[in-house]
Amino acid sequence: MQKSVQNIVGKFQRRPSIKKQISLILGIKPRHVALYERALSHRSVSEDLAQNNERLEYLGDAVLGTIVADYLFKKYPYKDEGFLTEMRSKMVNRHQLNDIAIKMGLKNLTRFNNADNALRNSQIFGNTLEALVGAIYLDKGYEKTRQWIMTQILNPYLSVDELEQVEINLKNKLIGWAGRNNKDIQFETVGESAEGKRRVFTVAIILDGQKIAEGRGFNKKDAGQQAVLEAAKTIPL
Numbered sequence: 001m002q003k004s005v006q007n008i009v010g011k012f013q014r015r016p017s018i019k020k021q022i023s024l025i026l027g028i029k030p031r032h033v034a035l036y037e038r039a040l041s042h043r044s045v046s047e048d049l050a051q052n053n054e055r056l057e058y059l060g061d062a063v064l065g066t067i068v069a070d071y072l073f074k075k076y077p078y079k080d081e082g083f084l085t086e087m088r089s090k091m092v093n094r095h096q097l098n099d100i101a102i103k104m105g106l107k108n109l110t111r112f113n114n115a116d117n118a119l120r121n122s123q124i125f126g127n128t129l130e131a132l133v134g135a136i137y138l139d140k141g142y143e144k145t146r147q148w149i150m151t152q153i154l155n156p157y158l159s160v161d162e163l164e165q166v167e168i169n170l171k172n173k174l175i176g177w178a179g180r181n182n183k184d185i186q187f188e189t190v191g192e193s194a195e196g197k198r199r200v201f202t203v204a205i206i207l208d209g210q211k212i213a214e215g216r217g218f219n220k221k222d223a224g225q226q227a228v229l230e231a232a233k234t235i236p237l
Helices: 002-026 033-039 054-075 081-092 094-104 124-140 142-157 160-164 170-180 220-232
Strands: 185-195 198-207 210-217
Touching (some): 033 124, 054 142, 081 094, 081 160, 094 142, 198 220, 210 220
């Protein structure tokens, strides 16, 4: 009983510090701190759905996608569905969100199993960002969430005009480069594991028999795209 009381007291003692950190990093004053604590908790520290961020990640993914879709629909009134879909993919893909989350400082706030080295370099921080969007939506409502995404994600971290010029299908460029240079290139699924209730795939790029890059994703297409992004860092496409 004494240990239980100490845990409860400790939790409440930590809340002001967490609330302050959330305010500083997210630029928002939370009303329901417990929502944000859950959003910052990876399933590696608790498999209880009421304590980890998986459900909030699901909600945040949908809310973020809707807000970005609405933004693009209004920004490009004469572009077709294919263009809008590609632009949204560039803006909210797993790799992009993970980079933004780390730049925002969420790696320091996310609670996860620090003993698992694989988690340190995984995409869980982008998942945390999505979960925080879900928490903000439940705490503040749609319009406040939309404003927060615009001021804290889109404006500081995403230049839409620059993204418009990015070639989304780098895979074709990589294959073309290999062909011009008489290189044999293969894309192989080298791993499949579980993250929560989702399957995570690992795709490797094999160039002349040597692995040059690999990527992870919740489907093989996303994993392949991440692998191509890694390969593009070292290959002059």
